[in-house]
Amino acid sequence: MPGPKRFYRAAEAAAREGGFAVLLDGKPVSQTAVVLLPNDPAHNLVMMRRDQSDSDGTFTLRHVVPGNYTVIAVADGWDLDWKDPGVVKAYADGGEKVFVQPQGGQYQVKVAVQTKH
Numbered sequence: 211m212p213g214p215k216r217f218y219r220a221a222e223a224a225a226r227e228g229g230f231a232v233l234l235d236g237k238p239v240s241q242t243a244v245v246l247l248p249n250d251p252a253h254n255l256v257m258m259r260r261d262q263s264d265s266d267g268t269f270t271l272r273h274v275v276p277g278n279y280t281v282i283a284v285a286d287g288w289d290l291d292w293k294d295p296g297v298v299k300a301y302a303d304g305g306e307k308v309f310v311q312p313q314g315g316q317y318q319v320k321v322a323v324q325t326k327h
Contacts, residue, residue: 257275282302290326
């Protein structure tokens with residue numbers, strides 16, 4: 211029996227003054243959980259970063275250690291328990307892979323905004 215359907219909206223995390231913004235069709239989106247999930251999260255949860263987009267769509271992920279991550283965006287997903295492997299598994303495939311360079315910098319990533327389920 212197939213699993214529940216997920217509905218996605220094309221989005222991007224675009225560089226903005228002071229951080230990044232979640233945009234849908236070029237318009238800012240608020241209340242979206244943005245999670246930077248490290249590879250092998252079960253052993254690296256201390257490296258996870260998350261924020262919720264503000265009314266202007268902006269968010270900031272601070273103190274990111276260089277390495278490979280998956281960027282995940284979930285509408286109204288702030289209260290999800292990202293320490294739960296089942297939650298990680300449910301959303302990780304809908305994310306986008308990114309490598310954070312040792313010298314830091316700004317990144318523009320297109321990622322699907324997933325519906326909370």
